[in-house]
Amino acid sequence: MENERSDSGDVTAETYWFDRYNTEETFDMDACFRAFDKDGDGYLNFSEFHSVCRALFRNDKGKIYSMEPKKLQDVLSVFDRNKDGQIDREEFAFCWNNWIKKIVRPVSVFLVVDVQNDFISGTLNISHCSARQNGAEVVEPINRLLETVEFDAVFYSLDWHPSDHVSFIDNLPQRKLHESSPVSTEEAKTYDTVVFEGPPPMKQRLWPRHCVQDSWGAELHKDLKIVEKSIKVCKGTNPEVDSYSVFWDNKKLTETTLVSQLQEKNATDIYICGLAYDVCVGATAADALAIGYRTILIDDCSRGVDLKDIEKTKNTVTSNNGVIVDSSQVKAMVEGRDRRPELGYKLAMELKGAISHKST
Numbered sequence: 001m002e003n004e005r006s007d008s009g010d011v012t013a014e015t016y017w018f019d020r021y022n023t024e025e026t027f028d029m030d031a032c033f034r035a036f037d038k039d040g041d042g043y044l045n046f047s048e049f050h051s052v053c054r055a056l057f058r059n060d061k062g063k064i065y066s067m068e069p070k071k072l073q074d075v076l077s078v079f080d081r082n083k084d085g086q087i088d089r090e091e092f093a094f095c096w097n098n099w100i101k102k103i104v105r106p107v108s109v110f111l112v113v114d115v116q117n118d119f120i121s122g123t124l125n126i127s128h129c130s131a132r133q134n135g136a137e138v139v140e141p142i143n144r145l146l147e148t149v150e151f152d153a154v155f156y157s158l159d160w161h162p163s164d165h166v167s168f169i170d171n172l173p174q175r176k177l178h179e180s181s182p183v184s185t186e187e188a189k190t191y192d193t194v195v196f197e198g199p200p201p202m203k204q205r206l207w208p209r210h211c212v213q214d215s216w217g218a219e220l221h222k223d224l225k226i227v228e229k230s231i232k233v234c235k236g237t238n239p240e241v242d243s244y245s246v247f248w249d250n251k252k253l254t255e256t257t258l259v260s261q262l263q264e265k266n267a268t269d270i271y272i273c274g275l276a277y278d279v280c281v282g283a284t285a286a287d288a289l290a291i292g293y294r295t296i297l298i299d300d301c302s303r304g305v306d307l308k309d310i311e312k313t314k315n316t317v318t319s320n321n322g323v324i325v326d327s328s329q330v331k332a333m334v335e336g337r338d339r340r341p342e343l344g345y346k347l348a349m350e351l352k353g354a355i356s357h358k359s360t
């Protein structure tokens with residue numbers, strides 16, 4: 001206990017380096033390096049690098065998030081480019097510019113997925129699905145975030161289908177099914193999955209007609225706050241392919257405008273929420289992680305279709321180094337005062353990929 005106390009006392013002093021950088025324009029990287037190089041040998045060894053991480057990964061109330069030794073070692077070896085088991089000044093400069101800076105001053109984007117009439121009270125009202133969740137409940141917590149948190153950019157996605165869209169069950173007779181389809185055109189019911197002939201053959205879940213371009217059902221909920229300079233992203237516009245993710249259609253044939261707009265803004269962190277948790281929100285979060293973004297799913301700002309699938313979505317996010325948070329935690333994270341080790345680990349692994357890609 002005594003030990004633990006003096007330990008966290010040390011870290012509080014060291015945290016100064018990151019908290020100060022968080023609020024001030026300039027920062028003395030060398031002084032920071034010297035502060036953590038306790039034995040003054042010009043290198044950060046494992047224990048000294050551990051102290052860096054203990055100072056870095058904390059919440060806004062000073063609670064230290066621990067990182068398991070194996071992961072700590074993984075991170076250290078990303079920055080230990082000459083593989084001598086420690087971090088020299090040059091390696092620390094890379095670590096500082098590409099890792100610490102982004103953790104302390106993230107560029108955060110808020111992505112509100114498909115908060116549209118049809119999913120709330122229209123033809124694909126999710127409250128009629130097995131999880132019996134009310135989509136309207138996301139509006140209030142999302143508005144609160146929009147009013148209180150300074151995101152670097154805000155995006156609203158819209159499911160935006162032409163009338164002959166492949167996902168509508170009433171359009172089923174328009175296209176041939178493949179012989180491998182588990183149900184026939186005559187037997188198929190809403191929410192069943194069929195296989196269209198293609199070519200190539202394509203799996204598709206059948207939904208009621210929803211979010212038809214320019215219809216009331218495709219409009220964002222009337223109470224959802226639309227902030228100035230926000231950007232709308234339409235998806236599902238190709239009649240032949242469905243699009244759950246806001247990044248790409250389900251066959252990854254075409255990317256939406258989101259991909260280039262995130263690059264333009266140098267986004268590091270993406271906060272995702274909306275409707276439906278286990279369909280478009282989940283697919284978008286999975287893609288954000290796959291592209292390499294630090295990804296945060298906001299649980300209480302999302303509602304879904306099926307409880308088991310919602311659990312699967314959560315597992316996908318956390319097992320790929322994303323995090324699931326409550327909206328009350330978002331502000332401190334966006335301001336770099338609540339710094340999560342999972343997201344630090346994710347970024348380090350991305351840098352590892354980038355470095356090894358460069359050297360081959």
Ligand SMILES: [Zn+2]
Pocket residue numbers: 159161167210211236
């Ligand atoms: Zn749709």
